[in-house]
Amino acid sequence: MANRSGSVYGLTILSPIKDDPHADVSHSLAIRLYLQTIPQDQTGPLARVSSTHMARLVVMDDVVYFGMPSCEEHLSAKYLIFESNFDGDLDPYLGRLAREAKKEVHAVWQHCEGYPGVEDEGAFIAYMKKCQVETTFYFADVNDKTVQQTLRALQTQSAVATFIEKNQGKPPEELQKAFAKFLAALHKAPEPLPGSGQAREITDKLL
Amino acid sequence: MSNLRGKVYAMNTISPMKPWKTWLLWGLFLLIRLFPRLNSGLPQLSFIHFARWVIVPRRGFPRLSERQPKNYLRYDYLLFFSNFNGTWNQYIDAFSAVLSKGLNGIWRWSEKFPGSVPVTPFKNFITRGQIDTGYYYTAYPHATTNDVKAAHRVTAALDELAKLSKGMPAAEFGDAYLKFLLKVQGDLGATGEAPVGT
Numbered sequence: 537m538a539n540r541s542g543s544v545y546g547l548t549i550l551s552p553i554k555d556d557p558h559a560d561v562s563h564s565l566a567i568r569l570y571l572q573t574i575p576q577d578q579t580g581p582l583a584r585v586s587s588t589h590m591a592r593l594v595v596m597d598d599v600v601y602f603g604m605p606s607c608e609e610h611l612s613a614k615y616l617i618f619e620s621n622f623d624g625d626l627d628p629y630l631g632r633l634a635r636e637a638k639k640e641v642h643a644v645w646q647h648c649e650g651y652p653g654v655e656d657e658g659a660f661i662a663y664m665k666k667c668q669v670e671t672t673f674y675f676a677d678v679n680d681k682t683v684q685q686t687l688r689a690l691q692t693q694s695a696v697a698t699f700i701e702k703n704q705g706k707p708p709e710e711l712q713k714a715f716a717k718f719l720a721a722l723h724k725a726p727e728p729l730p731g732s733g734q735a736r737e738i739t740d741k742l743l
Numbered sequence: 744m745s746n747l748r749g750k751v752y753a754m755n756t757i758s759p760m761k762p763w764k765t766w767l768l769w770g771l772f773l774l775i776r777l778f779p780r781l782n783s784g785l786p787q788l789s790f791i792h793f794a795r796w797v798i799v800p801r802r803g804f805p806r807l808s809e810r811q812p813k814n815y816l817r818y819d820y821l822l823f824f825s826n827f828n829g830t831w832n833q834y835i836d837a838f839s840a841v842l843s844k845g846l847n848g849i850w851r852w853s854e855k856f857p858g859s860v861p862v863t864p865f866k867n868f869i870t871r872g873q874i875d876t877g878y879y880y881t882a883y884p885h886a887t888t889n890d891v892k893a894a895h896r897v898t899a900a901l902d903e904l905a906k907l908s909k910g911m912p913a914a915e916f917g918d919a920y921l922k923f924l925l926k927v928q929g930d931l932g933a934t935g936e937a938p939v940g941t
Contacts, residue, residue: 538776548797548822550804552811571877576748582880590793590826592753593878599820600757600872606854609759611804612812617755617874619824621793650807667805673772673796675785678891683882689894690886690934696897697931700924708917712908715920719905733749733885733934 538671542679544589545626549618551648551667553595563647564595564614570643576731581637583731587629589683591620593644616648623682630661687728695722746876749884750937751792752834754825756872758853759818765798768821768852772796782845788837790828792881792888796849797822821853828887835866885934893930900926 539546554563561569571593574580582588594617601608622629633641634654641660645651650666652659678686699718703711746753760768775781785791801816827834838846839862846859850868857864883891904923908916 538772544793546793546795548795548824550799552805552807568877571745574878576745576878576880576884580880583882586882588880588882590751590753590879590881592755592824592876592880594755594874594876596757596874599759599816599818602759602853602855602868602871606759607817609816609818611816612814615804617822619755619795621826648807649811663807666807669797669799669803669805671795672769672798673775675782675791675794677786677789677792677888678895681891681895686883686886686891686894689898690883690890692901693890693894693897693931694934696901696927697933700931708913708920711920712911712913712916715908715916730882731880731884733883 538674539626541674541676543623543682544676544679545622545624545629546671546674546676547618547620547622547626547629548669548671549616549664549667550669551616551618551645551651552613553616554647554649555613564597567593567616567644567647568595574640578729578732580731581640583729584636585622585629585632586730587623587632587683588730589621589623589686591618591622593618613649616644621676626665627661630664631657634660683730684727687730691725691728692722695725745879748879748881750828750887751826751879751881751884752829752831753876753879754823754827754831754834755874755876756823756869757874758821758850758856758868758872760798760821760852760854762801762819764852765800765819768798768849771848785842788841789889789892790834790837790887792826792828792891794825794827795823797824818854821850826881835869836862839865885936890932890934893932897927897930
């Protein structure tokens with residue numbers, strides 16, 4: 537299946553945006569304005585749905601005309617594109633979106649045709665699947681590690697570099713003791729938060 | 744607009760294809776999936792976290808209610824999404840210089856595709872079909888794809904040393920530690936804020 541590469545799933549959603557000529561602010565503009573207010577860091581909604589590696593929301597106004605001799609044509613509706621790269625299977629992920637990013641999901645998708653709300657999780661999952669477009673070819677450079685494994689690895693990398701720097705030239709006995717302490721401290725270190733880029737901050741405090 | 748988050752750039756492009764050509768591109772992607780060696784270029788570039796091509800047939804744009812007018816399109820559409828490190832110009836330059844044959848194979852079926860070499864008309868083509876991102880999120884904004892791969896190598900080497908060195912005499916540990924250093928020395932680059940790009 538082209539939606540998957542290893543353990544990573546590539547989701548592509550195209551949700552038609554409502555068209556209301558009587559609205560003061562068009563639905564597409566309302567989505568765009570709201571997207572500017574969502575945090576991109578560890579406080580953002582997709583950080584809460586912690587199996588998300590990378591994701592984006594895009595408002596597509598129309599298809600693009602590249603000039604003669606091709607024909608000019610237009611979509612009958614604008615589309616909201618949701619592109620996500622996450623660990624695991626589709627249904628549990630969509631369920632987590634509905635539960636853990638409820639407020640933001642509702643604020644965005646309420647402007648889309650046929651959106652049933654997030655209260656009925658089953659209906660939301662069915663709706664998102666109706667909007668899903670099959671990925672034709674999917675590439676993931678690292679496709680066998682979860683988000684948490686990658687965050688831990690980045691933290692470990694930073695900690696190892698600091699440990700090596702601080703323990704240069706020590707005799708083996710001393711080095712071995714320091715290494716044992718280091719492993720214990722690394723094991724106890726708090727999990728880095730998705731979206732924060734804080735691996736370095738944690739290890740600096742740790743060592 | 745937020746195409747950028749930390750060290751990652753989100754690119755979205757769209758281009759029209761005549762429906763009969765779509766089948767050829769589907770066949771090409773099927774071949775690449777069956778024979779992954781044909782896709783050695785993307786991993787070699789090593790600055791793309793995730794990328795995808797999505798063909799939307801002319802009758803394949805979702806229609807969710809009777810209220811929504813039907814689409815009457817003559818073309819199928821090729822969507823491309825990429826999550827890459829570096830600047831837009833570096834990315835397109837590298838694509839054009841390293842993957843020109845592969846890119847031509849994929850986009851040649853799109854209307855008015857000028858070829859990926861020379862780079863100026865190729866950049867114009869990409870610019871015309873690009874759609875800006877409204878919201879972009881990455882779980883590890885300060886890491887490039889090379890950082891991620893290096894971090895996993897360091898972690899594996901550290902786990903191995905921790906396992907091997909249990910109960911080891913100090914002198915032997917010294918040797919094992921030196922071997923560990925030799926193994927990971929190329930993978931210890933620091934992550935952090937991205938430099939300002941152009």
